[in-house]
Amino acid sequence: MAATFSQSTHCPTSSANINRIDQQRFCLSSLVNPKRCRTRKVSLKQTSNGSSIIKAVHLQDGAATMKSTPDENDGPVNILKDGILSVPPVTPPEDSIDIANFDVNKDKSTVSITVVGASGDLAKKKIFPALFALYYEGCLPEHFTIFGYARSKMSDAELRTMVSKTLTCRIDQRENCGEKMDQFLERCFYHPGQYDSEENFLELDKKLKEHEDGRVANRLFYLSIPPNIFIDAVKCASSSASSANGWTRVIVEKPFGRDSASSAALTSSLKQYLDEDQIFRIDHYLGKELVENLSVLRFSNLIFEPLWSRQYIRNVQFIFAEDFGTEGRGGYFDNYGIIRDIMQNHLLQILALFAMETPVSLDAEDIRNEKVKVLRSMRPLKLDDVVIGQYKSHTRGGVKYPAYTDDKTVPKDSLTPTFAAAALFIDNARWDGVPFLMKAGKALNSRGAEIRVQFRHVPGNLYNKKIGTELDLTTNELVIRVQPDEAIYLKINNKVPGLGMRLDQSNLNLLYASRYDKEIPDAYERLLLDAIEGERRLFIRSDELDAAWSLFTPVLKELDEKKIVPEYYPYGSRGPVGSHYLAARYKVRWGDNGSEQ
Numbered sequence: 001m002a003a004t005f006s007q008s009t010h011c012p013t014s015s016a017n018i019n020r021i022d023q024q025r026f027c028l029s030s031l032v033n034p035k036r037c038r039t040r041k042v043s044l045k046q047t048s049n050g051s052s053i054i055k056a057v058h059l060q061d062g063a064a065t066m067k068s069t070p071d072e073n074d075g076p077v078n079i080l081k082d083g084i085l086s087v088p089p090v091t092p093p094e095d096s097i098d099i100a101n102f103d104v105n106k107d108k109s110t111v112s113i114t115v116v117g118a119s120g121d122l123a124k125k126k127i128f129p130a131l132f133a134l135y136y137e138g139c140l141p142e143h144f145t146i147f148g149y150a151r152s153k154m155s156d157a158e159l160r161t162m163v164s165k166t167l168t169c170r171i172d173q174r175e176n177c178g179e180k181m182d183q184f185l186e187r188c189f190y191h192p193g194q195y196d197s198e199e200n201f202l203e204l205d206k207k208l209k210e211h212e213d214g215r216v217a218n219r220l221f222y223l224s225i226p227p228n229i230f231i232d233a234v235k236c237a238s239s240s241a242s243s244a245n246g247w248t249r250v251i252v253e254k255p256f257g258r259d260s261a262s263s264a265a266l267t268s269s270l271k272q273y274l275d276e277d278q279i280f281r282i283d284h285y286l287g288k289e290l291v292e293n294l295s296v297l298r299f300s301n302l303i304f305e306p307l308w309s310r311q312y313i314r315n316v317q318f319i320f321a322e323d324f325g326t327e328g329r330g331g332y333f334d335n336y337g338i339i340r341d342i343m344q345n346h347l348l349q350i351l352a353l354f355a356m357e358t359p360v361s362l363d364a365e366d367i368r369n370e371k372v373k374v375l376r377s378m379r380p381l382k383l384d385d386v387v388i389g390q391y392k393s394h395t396r397g398g399v400k401y402p403a404y405t406d407d408k409t410v411p412k413d414s415l416t417p418t419f420a421a422a423a424l425f426i427d428n429a430r431w432d433g434v435p436f437l438m439k440a441g442k443a444l445n446s447r448g449a450e451i452r453v454q455f456r457h458v459p460g461n462l463y464n465k466k467i468g469t470e471l472d473l474t475t476n477e478l479v480i481r482v483q484p485d486e487a488i489y490l491k492i493n494n495k496v497p498g499l500g501m502r503l504d505q506s507n508l509n510l511l512y513a514s515r516y517d518k519e520i521p522d523a524y525e526r527l528l529l530d531a532i533e534g535e536r537r538l539f540i541r542s543d544e545l546d547a548a549w550s551l552f553t554p555v556l557k558e559l560d561e562k563k564i565v566p567e568y569y570p571y572g573s574r575g576p577v578g579s580h581y582l583a584a585r586y587k588v589r590w591g592d593n594g595s596e597q
């Protein structure tokens with residue numbers, strides 16, 4: 001069998017180049033998505049006509065070797081020329097069909113994506129638009145069907161009308177967009193049903209089968225529903241609507257519990273119906289472009305990694321800010337608060353990627369192993385190291401902005417934090433003593449998410465007198481701005497041009513909008529595509545989740561039990577001043593409070 005890496009009609013790629021393959025995930029033409037492939041692994045499925053299996057091919061130095069094949073004696077796979085794989089004959093055992101992997105013959109397989117909770121906010125806002133974007137980019141398999149499932153009564157046409165209102169075209173690619181939208185909508189269907197009804201899921205199964213039309217059926221369920229009904233839906237989907245001959249995967253949305261105990265209970269309930277490798281716990285921050293880029297920055301540039309330790313880094317800050325309140329989601333939010341909503345997952349996940357050791361490879365398990373190690377090296381957060389706040393009403397320019405407790409779904413006496421700042425520590429050799437500060441808040445004066453790395457001062461700096469005495473202001477700072485206006489910039493001291501010798505701080509600035517003329521895909525696009533491809537790297541493994549909860553559960557319990565009153569801050573302000581006192585205790589100044597941002 002010779003499989004080519006050449007252009008695919010779905011996701012066209014430039015002609016394969018083995019060096020580039022090593023950098024990117026690369027798929028064979030028969031796979032769904034050559035364009036954005038990033039791993040060196042390619043998995044093909046055994047076909048019924050006896051052609052070879054390649055379960056995992058590692059491409060190195062112009063040759064590819066099989067990591068896992070049906071027979072230990074399988075020889076190397078050679079690249080005959082750019083993009084052509086020559087696979088030695090393999091006689092696989094008859095029962096070796098590996099349904100977890102891709103089918104060489106794409107015409108024989110199909111992917112059905114069921115959005116459970118299709119009538120909801122997340123489905124409308126993120127999931128359907130992301131699926132359309134994937135379709136538009138040619139990244140969905142040739143045979144795919146999308147089903148919406150929820151209790152609301154809706155026809156296929158009504159679902160299409162609802163979905164059509166949320167679809168947008170890429171700014172940089174408007175060609176045929178209307179036509180593509182119509183084609184996409186024709187592939188969307190709806191089935192009304194209860195989340196705990198086996199019967200309703202059996203009806204869904206029947207409809208899915210009609211669309212699958214005898215092909216190998218791969219099924220992805222996206223649970224876009226409130227957490228109290230996760231298990232009902234998983235139970236019914238797994239017992240009544242699992243694929244009989246392909247893979248079945250379930251994307252689970254956060255929150256994954258409220259604390260260690262409830263999270264463990266959720267995991268064990270999920271595992272009654274699913275294997276761990278069927279569960280895709282989504283943290284959409286891991287799908288953000290600059291979060292993905294964090295490892296690239298660290299591990300593919302010589303200049304950062306040697307500085308990436310307590311020796312050169314003074315502190316690291318993870319900052320999340322929204323300039324709007326909990327509008328519309330107060331009911332959900334009040335049961336969770338900002339620590340559970342943002343810190344325990346989004347910010348902690350970024351921290352883990354930031355601080356982990358170099359993984360053995362880019363394989364999901366190698367990366368997740370390293371993340372778990374960092375999380376397990378961290379000190380559980382102490383109450384002393386946390387500041388909480390809640391926004392109050394504020395009138396500005398004649399406009400009255402509401403207090404958190406003005407939301408009708410929030411109890412008037414709620415103490416739920418809408419803001420929190422925290423100091424965390426990693427007790428390992430690399431990070432001993434370095435404060436990792438987090439700050440997250442709603443209804444602040446701006447919206448953004450960023451990582452700030454503040455470096456130590458230059459010892460015995462010859463130029464100290466020329467830059468002033470404020471050491472904090474003259475040290476280097478690396479900023480990774482996740483959103484908006486994605487950018488990576490490094491603050492350096494620089495000579496102000498002229499005959500004198502005066503220094504100022506300037507930025508070496510990689511602003512994505514100036515550097516790349518491509519629109520950045522939404523995080524949900526990347527994550528949905530990964531789930532379809534079976535790539536788990538950006539999803540949370542259960543041991544990561546356990547470790548993450550262990551860090552926050554004690555303090556969350558204490559906050560609840562002691563009924564700690566949050567510091568009130570005006571809607572649209574910078575948040576509680578307490579966060580500055582907390583930072584100052586560790587000799588840190590928040591980087592987002594300077595004039596530059």
Ligand SMILES: NC(=O)C1=CN([C@@H]2O[C@H](COP(=O)(O)OP(=O)(O)OC[C@H]3O[C@@H](n4cnc5c(N)ncnc54)[C@H](OP(=O)(O)O)[C@@H]3O)[C@@H](O)[C@H]2O)C=CC1
Pocket residue numbers: 117118119120121122123150151152195223224225226227229253254255332
């Ligand atoms: N919205 C967002 O921005 C984000 C959401 N999430 C998570 O994604 C999931 C979905 O969020 P979102 O779309 O906002 O949720 P919604 O509250 O909009 O609920 C989704 C759908 O679930 C059904 N539903 C709602 N409440 C109940 C209930 N008590 N019992 C049974 N069914 C119910 C409704 O459909 P019907 O009545 O038709 O059955 C609803 O349309 C949640 O787990 C949420 O935490 C995560 C990150 C961001």
Ligand SMILES: O=C1O[C@H](COP(=O)(O)O)[C@@H](O)[C@H](O)[C@H]1O
Pocket residue numbers: 284322341
């Ligand atoms: O998970 C959540 O994230 C959103 C913020 O996501 P972003 O991609 O828009 O930055 C937040 O508003 C929400 O409260 C939280 O549940």
